[in-house]
Amino acid sequence: xxxxxxxxxxxxxxxxxxIEGPSLVxxxxxxxxxxxxxxxxxxxxxxxxxxxxxxxxTFTNKAAREMKERIAKMVGEQTAxxxxxxxxxxxxxxxxxxxxxxxxxxxxxxxxxxxxxxxLIKTICKELHLDPQVYKSNEVLGRISNAKNNLITAKIxxxxxxIRETDKHSRKPEIYRIYEIYERxxxxxxAMDFDDLLLKTNIxxxxxxxxxxxxxxxxxxxxxxxxxxxxxxxxLIIKKLALSHQNLCVVGDDAQSIYAFRxxxxxxxxxxxxxxxxxxxxxxxxxxxxxxxxxxxxxxxIRKNKNQIQKNVFSEKEQGNxxxxxxxxxxxxxxxxxxxxxNDIRYSxxxxxxxxxxxxxxxxxxxxxxxxxxxxxxxxxxYGGLSFYQxxxxxxxxxxxxxxxxxxxxxxxxxxxxxPKRGIGNTSLNKLLNFARENNLSAWQAAxxxxxxxxxxxxxxxxxxxxxxxxxxxxxxxxxxxxxYETARQIAIQSGILKELYGDKTPEGISRYENIQExxxxxxxxxxTENDEGMKPSLVDYIQNVSLLTNExxxxxxxxxxxxxxxxHSAKGLEFxxxxxxxxxxxxxxxxxxxxxxxxxxxxxxxxxxAITRAENQLFIxxxxxxxxxxxxxxxxxxxxxRDINPDFIEMENALLSMKNFSKxxxxxxxxxxxxxxxxxxxxxxxxxFKQKLKKLNNTSKVSSSNQNSNTKILNEIxxxxxxxxxxxxxxxxxxxxxxxxxxxxxxxxDTGGKKQLLLKFAKLEIIKNNx
DNA sequence: TGCGTGCTTCTTTTT
DNA sequence: GAAGCACGCA
Numbered sequence: 145x146x147x148x149x150x151x152x153x154x155x156x157x158x159x160x161x162x163i164e165g166p167s168l169v170x171x172x173x174x175x176x177x178x179x180x181x182x183x184x185x186x187x188x189x190x191x192x193x194x195x196x197x198x199x200x201x202t203f204t205n206k207a208a209r210e211m212k213e214r215i216a217k218m219v220g221e222q223t224a225x226x227x228x229x230x231x232x233x234x235x236x237x238x239x240x241x242x243x244x245x246x247x248x249x250x251x252x253x254x255x256x257x258x259x260x261x262x263x264l265i266k267t268i269c270k271e272l273h274l275d276p277q278v279y280k281s282n283e284v285l286g287r288i289s290n291a292k293n294n295l296i297t298a299k300i301x302x303x304x305x306x307i308r309e310t311d312k313h314s315r316k317p318e319i320y321r322i323y324e325i326y327e328r329x330x331x332x333x334x335a336m337d338f339d340d341l342l343l344k345t346n347i348x349x350x351x352x353x354x355x356x357x358x359x360x361x362x363x364x365x366x367x368x369x370x371x372x373x374x375x376x377x378x379x380l381i382i383k384k385l386a387l388s389h390q391n392l393c394v395v396g397d398d399a400q401s402i403y404a405f406r407x408x409x410x411x412x413x414x415x416x417x418x419x420x421x422x423x424x425x426x427x428x429x430x431x432x433x434x435x436x437x438x439x440x441x442x443x444x445x446i447r448k449n450k451n452q453i454q455k456n457v458f459s460e461k462e463q464g465n466x467x468x469x470x471x472x473x474x475x476x477x478x479x480x481x482x483x484x485x486x487n488d489i490r491y492s493x494x495x496x497x498x499x500x501x502x503x504x505x506x507x508x509x510x511x512x513x514x515x516x517x518x519x520x521x522x523x524x525x526x527y528g529g530l531s532f533y534q535x536x537x538x539x540x541x542x543x544x545x546x547x548x549x550x551x552x553x554x555x556x557x558x559x560x561x562x563x564p565k566r567g568i569g570n571t572s573l574n575k576l577l578n579f580a581r582e583n584n585l586s587a588w589q590a591a592x593x594x595x596x597x598x599x600x601x602x603x604x605x606x607x608x609x610x611x612x613x614x615x616x617x618x619x620x621x622x623x624x625x626x627x628x629y630e631t632a633r634q635i636a637i638q639s640g641i642l643k644e645l646y647g648d649k650t651p652e653g654i655s656r657y658e659n660i661q662e663x664x665x666x667x668x669x670x671x672x673t674e675n676d677e678g679m680k681p682s683l684v685d686y687i688q689n690v691s692l693l694t695n696e697x698x699x700x701x702x703x704x705x706x707x708x709x710x711x712x713h714s715a716k717g718l719e720f721x722x723x724x725x726x727x728x729x730x731x732x733x734x735x736x737x738x739x740x741x742x743x744x745x746x747x748x749x750x751x752x753x754x755a756i757t758r759a760e761n762q763l764f765i766x767x768x769x770x771x772x773x774x775x776x777x778x779x780x781x782x783x784x785x786x787r788d789i790n791p792d793f794i795e796m797e798n799a800l801l802s803m804k805n806f807s808k809x810x811x812x813x814x815x816x817x818x819x820x821x822x823x824x825x826x827x828x829x830x831x832x833x834f835k836q837k838l839k840k841l842n843n844t845s846k847v848s849s850s851n852q853n854s855n856t857k858i859l860n861e862i863x864x865x866x867x868x869x870x871x872x873x874x875x876x877x878x879x880x881x882x883x884x885x886x887x888x889x890x891x892x893x894x895d896t897g898g899k900k901q902l903l904l905k906f907a908k909l910e911i912i913k914n915n916x
Numbered sequence: 917t918g919c920g921t922g923c924t925t926c927t928t929t930t931t
Numbered sequence: 932g933a934a935g936c937a938c939g940c941a
Binding site for chain 3: 920921922
């Protein structure tokens with residue numbers, strides 16, 4: 145008997161040892177799911193199954209990487225190397241590149257990220273003269289994405305009466321046309337969006353049975369993690385691949401299905417028995433993570449949902465503390481209390497910072513929490529948010545890479561044709577793009593014809609365009625052969641990006657420059673380790689990988705001892721000794737977009753369940769009675785989810801007692817007193833904000849905004865009144881705001897100190913004696 | 917052509 | 932509190 149099998153409980157062991165035939169592993173929260181998956185794969189390898197015959201699909205690169213590392217430890221690097229383990233998107237992108245010519249794509253196809261897709265949709269809507277108020281790129285993309293995930297191509301979409309009726313009903317009857325053009329443009333640009341990677345895989349398998357057969361033979365054993373989060377498109381791919389051997393093991397927990405918003409179908413796991421009648425079922429119900437109290441509380445919540453597989457998750461750890469409910473007056477105070485408690489517990493329980501997590505529903509909540517932690521000098525780390533790969537400077541450089549690899553890539557072309565500035569303005573670009581569109585060409589192809597076609601561009605501009613193209617072409621010759629890091633560095637230099645950023649000595653500019661360096665280092669690192677085929681990856685390999693990477697794939701593990709901040713979604717699969725769950729207010733959690741519809745509300749409740757079950761020892765749930773939203777103070781109602789917890793497992797934490805002074809001060813400053821205003825502002829919007837808010841001020845008494853750049857948090861309270869005069873704020877200039885109010889005169893001066901930041905230089909408030 | 921300015925809109929979660 | 936867009940001026 146293999147020694148690792150002894151580390152498992154009976155059911156886990158059975159799940160690991162049952163290799164043949166379809167199996168469904170229902171893995172409750174904290175039940176050792178990852179362990180079962182890794183051991184199962186290791187076990188298969190020990191039994192002599194070749195790693196190249198195993199396909200293991202995960203939802204994040206991180207999950208795949210970690211699992212691979214653990215398996216490598218058990219069976220050796222060499223063997224683990226040949227496993228096909230990764231996300232749906234990355235693995236099927238790989239297959240699509242192999243088979244690209246069969247579906248009419250270049251194997252060097254680009255992958256459009258969400259931003260690219262939205263931009264393209266905006267362009268199309270503009271061309272069709274559609275009202276951008278009605279046809280919001282977000283919603284349109286949502287419709288298209290939804291269609292693709294259900295295998296509805298543009299052609300089917302246009303021909304489907306019911307879909308068209310739905311669109312007409314929502315006053316967007318033209319979506320089918322947008323979809324059609326969108327699809328054509330992507331094809332012309334040799335580009336796929338995220339959903340295409342799955343859709344085209346399905347199309348490939350449907351149109352070419354011999355190709356499907358090939359992969360069915362290759363992937364004799366298939367494992368899928370987080371099966372409850374698969375969408376229809378992914379479900380079909382798995383079904384097709386598993387058809388001949390039926391050695392399919394899916395792992396998941398219906399109670400943790402939280403991605404319906406992007407097309408995940410909880411039915412996939414609920415209906416597994418219908419698709420694979422001879423399946424074996426393994427229910428992992430023992431929770432090894434949390435105290436009895438937390439597990440029981442979580443159970444009492446999830447019980448409220450109708451749609452689920454019956455199971456009995458239990459814990460054999462100690463009873464543990466009750467869940468503590470914290471009430472705060474404001475969102476700022478909430479952050480303050482949490483920061484205080486982290487310090488207290490860290491001291492009293494000898495916990496590390498990294499034993500704490502603060503979870504929230506929306507990314508927007510993180511800023512206030514950060515602020516509170518910074519004030520107390522508590523180190524923290526934010527997961528998610530704006531990804532490294534979505535920063536402007538990174539996307540700019542990546543766009544160069546993309547265009548070099550695939551010159552048809554229109555979104556990349558548009559992004560960098562005039563960055564850094566080379567005198568090709570919007571007017572010229574639009575002429576070129578119109579010409580391209582009329583002839584159904586990509587921008588690049590159109591630009592080639594500029595010498596023979598007259599489209600009203602001056603010869604100077606044409607020359608500039610061709611110079612730009614010259615740079616790109618020069619590199620496309622060497623991108624496959626050249627040493628990756630050096631090639632990338634040369635591109636950064638010769639494109640002018642490095643010079644442009646080097647010249648910018650503002651803090652933001654310096655940070656951008658450093659980010660570019662970091663990207664280059666990342667390339668160096670990536671291309672220095674050998675890939676599956678035992679070769680050094682080229683720059684092309686890197687680029688084709690990078691579009692599917694997220695923030696978590698870039699963060700380094702060095703700086704360990706930090707409080708973890710993240711959305712509940714990104715906390716899935718993680719665990720912490722102490723968890724703070726912030727912002728438990730109606731309309732925030734559950735989100736106001738979800739509370740009207742039962743199935744969406746159930747998804748929110750599952751999300752709540754996920755949040756609770758992240759905690760090992762202690763869970764705090766907090767809500768604020770008032771919260772700022774769009775610069776306005778809203779009253780909040782405690783979330784219904786708090787009432788969903790069986791009251792036996794919760795207690796009120798009277799954090800306010802120790803916070804009395806803070807609360808008082810704070811409630812004052814947000815306008816409880818008549819004629820009170822708070823001024824702050826950021827570098828770009830200062831004037832607009834001031835003006836707008838002062839306009840409102842004529843008849844109200846509250847004004848607020850805050851300087852988010854600031855090491856200088858400017859909080860100036862001014863007796864409210866009428867705005868008098870100001871000077872526009874700009875880089876390196878001084879902004880003076882002067883106001884005469886019914887009973888006060890205020891002057892505030894901001895100085896940029898040559899930087900883009902606002903520094904408070906001078907503030908004066910004179911109270912005018914009121915004669916009446 | 918580029919930049920500054922003012923207005924508008926936007927927020928759920930992410931591969 | 933931030934980003935995109937359109938407009939107008941140099």
